[in-house]
Amino acid sequence: PLLHAKLSCALGAFPPELECYTNFCGTAPLREHVARLFERTFMKGVEVSPERLFFGSGCAAVLEHMFFLLGEVGASVLIPAPHSVGFSNQLVAKALLKAVPVHMSIPGNLEVSRLEAARLDVQDTLAWAFQNGLHIISDEIYALSVFKSEESFQSAAQLCQLAADRAGVNLSVAEELLHIVWGFSKDFGMAGFRVGCVFTRNQPVMKALSNVCYFSSNSTLVQHALCELLSDGSSVDDFLQQSRARLRQAYQAVAGALSDAGIPFIPACGGLFVSLNLRGYLREVSFSAEQELLEEMFESPNTRLLLVPGQACHFTYPGYFRLCYASVTPDALDCCINKLVAFLKSKSIIVCEL
Amino acid sequence: MILENGLHPVNWALSSRGLALNNAPMLSYLEHFLTARARMWSEDDPAGYSPFVLAENRLSFHLLAPKLQECAQRSLLKNPERYSDWRGLLSLRTNVAQLFQRTFMQGAEVDPSSICVSAGCGAVLDALFFCLAAQGDSVLLPAPYYPAFDNDMKAKAQLVPTPVPMPSITSLHVPALEAARQKAESQGRPASVLLLTNPGNPQGTVYTEQELLDTLAWAFVHGIHVISDEVYALSVYHPLPGGGGFRSAALLLAAAAAKAQVSLAEARELLHVVWGFSKDFCASGFRVGCVYTQNTHLIKALGTISEFSSASNLVQQSFAELLEDVSFVDKFLADNQFNLRSAYATVEGALSAADIPFTPACAGMFLHIDLSRYLKEESFAAERELFEEMFNDPASRVLLTPGFDCHFTSPGNYRLCFAAVSPQALKAGLEKLTAFLSTKNAPKS
Numbered sequence: 001p002l003l004h005a006k007l008s009c010a011l012g013a014f015p016p017e018l019e020c021y022t023n024f025c026g027t028a029p030l031r032e033h034v035a036r037l038f039e040r041t042f043m044k045g046v047e048v049s050p051e052r053l054f055f056g057s058g059c060a061a062v063l064e065h066m067f068f069l070l071g072e073v074g075a076s077v078l079i080p081a082p083h084s085v086g087f088s089n090q091l092v093a094k095a096l097l098k099a100v101p102v103h104m105s106i107p108g109n110l111e112v113s114r115l116e117a118a119r120l121d122v123q124d125t126l127a128w129a130f131q132n133g134l135h136i137i138s139d140e141i142y143a144l145s146v147f148k149s150e151e152s153f154q155s156a157a158q159l160c161q162l163a164a165d166r167a168g169v170n171l172s173v174a175e176e177l178l179h180i181v182w183g184f185s186k187d188f189g190m191a192g193f194r195v196g197c198v199f200t201r202n203q204p205v206m207k208a209l210s211n212v213c214y215f216s217s218n219s220t221l222v223q224h225a226l227c228e229l230l231s232d233g234s235s236v237d238d239f240l241q242q243s244r245a246r247l248r249q250a251y252q253a254v255a256g257a258l259s260d261a262g263i264p265f266i267p268a269c270g271g272l273f274v275s276l277n278l279r280g281y282l283r284e285v286s287f288s289a290e291q292e293l294l295e296e297m298f299e300s301p302n303t304r305l306l307l308v309p310g311q312a313c314h315f316t317y318p319g320y321f322r323l324c325y326a327s328v329t330p331d332a333l334d335c336c337i338n339k340l341v342a343f344l345k346s347k348s349i350i351v352c353e354l
Numbered sequence: 355m356i357l358e359n360g361l362h363p364v365n366w367a368l369s370s371r372g373l374a375l376n377n378a379p380m381l382s383y384l385e386h387f388l389t390a391r392a393r394m395w396s397e398d399d400p401a402g403y404s405p406f407v408l409a410e411n412r413l414s415f416h417l418l419a420p421k422l423q424e425c426a427q428r429s430l431l432k433n434p435e436r437y438s439d440w441r442g443l444l445s446l447r448t449n450v451a452q453l454f455q456r457t458f459m460q461g462a463e464v465d466p467s468s469i470c471v472s473a474g475c476g477a478v479l480d481a482l483f484f485c486l487a488a489q490g491d492s493v494l495l496p497a498p499y500y501p502a503f504d505n506d507m508k509a510k511a512q513l514v515p516t517p518v519p520m521p522s523i524t525s526l527h528v529p530a531l532e533a534a535r536q537k538a539e540s541q542g543r544p545a546s547v548l549l550l551t552n553p554g555n556p557q558g559t560v561y562t563e564q565e566l567l568d569t570l571a572w573a574f575v576h577g578i579h580v581i582s583d584e585v586y587a588l589s590v591y592h593p594l595p596g597g598g599g600f601r602s603a604a605l606l607l608a609a610a611a612a613k614a615q616v617s618l619a620e621a622r623e624l625l626h627v628v629w630g631f632s633k634d635f636c637a638s639g640f641r642v643g644c645v646y647t648q649n650t651h652l653i654k655a656l657g658t659i660s661e662f663s664s665a666s667n668l669v670q671q672s673f674a675e676l677l678e679d680v681s682f683v684d685k686f687l688a689d690n691q692f693n694l695r696s697a698y699a700t701v702e703g704a705l706s707a708a709d710i711p712f713t714p715a716c717a718g719m720f721l722h723i724d725l726s727r728y729l730k731e732e733s734f735a736a737e738r739e740l741f742e743e744m745f746n747d748p749a750s751r752v753l754l755t756p757g758f759d760c761h762f763t764s765p766g767n768y769r770l771c772f773a774a775v776s777p778q779a780l781k782a783g784l785e786k787l788t789a790f791l792s793t794k795n796a797p798k799s
């Protein structure tokens with residue numbers, strides 16, 4: 001709703017030639033606007049030339065292209081686990097690669113609480129990857145959804161130089177290996193618009209993308225609407241600020257309720273979700289018990305909650321669940337959290353009695 | 355092994371699939387087109403270019419735009435920002451099904467769940483190629499055909515396009531297809547797919563029902579998947595020989611199954627119709643295409659990979675809303691067909707007056723012209739030379755699609771697209787073309 005007015009305005013007047021074939025990698029205005037957005041926010045200090053941005057119908061599309069271009073059939077893709085559920089389909093279904101979850105001691109995608117530690121982790125990881133000649137895809141789709149006020153997210157692109165130095169490789173080589181993915185789905189809440197992009201400085205990759213982007217190209221209408229949205233930098237900043245504030249509120253509501261009820265969770269500082277640690281509520285320490293608990297929460301008439309089971313995210317240990325708090329209204333969220341707490345309280349009572 | 359600079363050379367490169375894409379240009383005339391588009395003919399700039407090379411219809415979008423704007427505004431209020439069914443919004447699939455039933459699939463019952471929507475027909479084809487064939491399989495294509503098909507099936511799915519010349523460029527000849535099928539089989543790259551375009555590109559003509567029936571039946575006998583690309587179905591502007599409007603291959607399913615002596619169930623698994631808004635609705639930039647198939651396994655598979663090429667919900671909903679207004683759509687289609695007919699008449703007139711041979715067309719936005727008598731010699735190199743001359747010569751600056759790229763068997767053939775410029779620009783470009791050709795060395799007898 002915060003974006004409606006601007007979008008509506010864009011849709012009210014079609015620019016000339018909107019109906020024509022255009023550059024399938026993204027229209028020049030959209031590439032320009034997004035490049036400036038990156039330079040202004042999570043890629044400060046990085047030179048983002050518009051021709052290095054390639055667009056597709058959502059991050060799923062650009063990821064699939066990248067997997068196809070960078071990996072032979074059957075090649076392995078290392079993914080710090082736990083990770084987004086979607087990756088498995090995105091690299092297996094069509095690109096035919098192999099997902100290899102690499103378990104970390106601190107959960108990854110689901111946000112560590114200290115961004116500084118994360119920054120060093122990323123730098124170390126980049127350096128290691130550069131040394132081994134591995135391509136790195138840094139999916140930064142939540143870059144602008146970090147709501148902890150004293151922290152600000154830094155793209156891997158900003159750490160490239162330091163990592164290259166540490167690895168003892170040329171910066172130009174490092175830049176050829178690092179590819180950043182971002183999209184409008186999460187930070188702008190526009191998943192249904194299907195617009196994602198990859199920022200790459202690797203010439204052969206760029207040349208190949210200029211061919212395959214045709215197969216997942218964005219509608220000129222949508223690109224035009226997004227340009228309208230992005231053209232006013234200060235209103236974008238306003239929107240992002242408001243969006244982050246709402247995310248923070250929602251997170252705090254959840255975190256507060258969980259803390260009060262003594263339900264463990266992994267503290268977050270951004271994104272749209274929080275990881276609950278419900279190991280104590282499992283019948284036994286196994287993934288099948290985790291699945292049982294998931295179904296109980298879903299089937300139970302007074303609860304009817306659907307969370308993502310940790311196994312789908314490749315957690316090492318059973319009992320973790322991902323709760324997305326941004327896909328419902330604040331009122332509905334309140335209600336859901338109450339139901340969750342009530343359900344878990346009743347479960348723990350049963351466990352104790354046993 | 356780690357190199358001096360700390361780098362492992364093999365990992366550093368792209369995959370073989372990625373490297374292959376660095377070697378193949380998408381289209382041989384794309385650069386020319388971009389040059390032409392930067393300086394088009396106009397009354398103020400009569401030395402500008404006349405791009406008759408791209409199958410884009412720009413004659414009628416102005417009739418659609420106001421309505422589409424309204425629909426887009428309404429769609430904004432229907433939560434287009436949320437994730438939805440990867441196979442396409444139900445509203446769009448339902449209305450497209452109804453459009454089909456009302457027009458070129460009249461008589462069939464089209465179930466919306468048999469339709470899968472993607473970001474343009476290129477995306478649809480790539481997904482179909484991935485699902486229907488194994489890497490290295492052949493795809494049979496009656497030649498000449500639309501140049502970009504080669505990239506569509508090679509770029510990602512890595513299939514082998516196999517042109518099948520016919521006795522005449524506007525007909526289908528089963529013996530030719532059978533010979534090609536056997537040859538492909540013997541060369542270890544079995545033909546899993548037959549790709550038909552009907553109405554045809556570059557011919558601008560429509561196959562007879564008999565030859566279509568015979569072809570489908572032949573394909574069914576051999577278990578070959580048939581993709582019928584009917585993207586110009588609603589751009590038929592002349593009455594068809596034999597009367598009646600354009601009819602989809604889908605309407606011949608039962609008859610072809612009977613002729614092939616296969617079950618209807620089996621036939622349903624093998625026929626897939628592709629259509630989109632790019633041509634018939636002059637909306638190439640909007641990127642919405644779909645496949646209609648009764649193969650439930652295929653629909654399921656497409657559901658899994660559709661997230662890699664999904665059309666924007668906003669655009670899907672806008673078109674769904676547009677299709678609700680049946681009388682508006684019918685009028686638009688009729689007006690567009692009228693505009694195509696007028697443009698064709700202009701071309702027909704100019705070519706006839708200049709005595710330039712061409713294949714009469716009745717659909718689409720292009721036709722085939724035969725400039726073989728203007729070639730320096732009978733070779734594809736000479737054809738390319740003439741193509742460059744027509745483009746570069748300041749008196750001409752006309753861009754046509756070379757026949758070589760369309761897989762014509764003999765040199766000197768070109769595709770002339772007539773709907774991408776205004777009627778005035780069309781006339782001017784044709785004058786320049788015919789004048790230029792008439793000044794060339796005396797035609798060979």
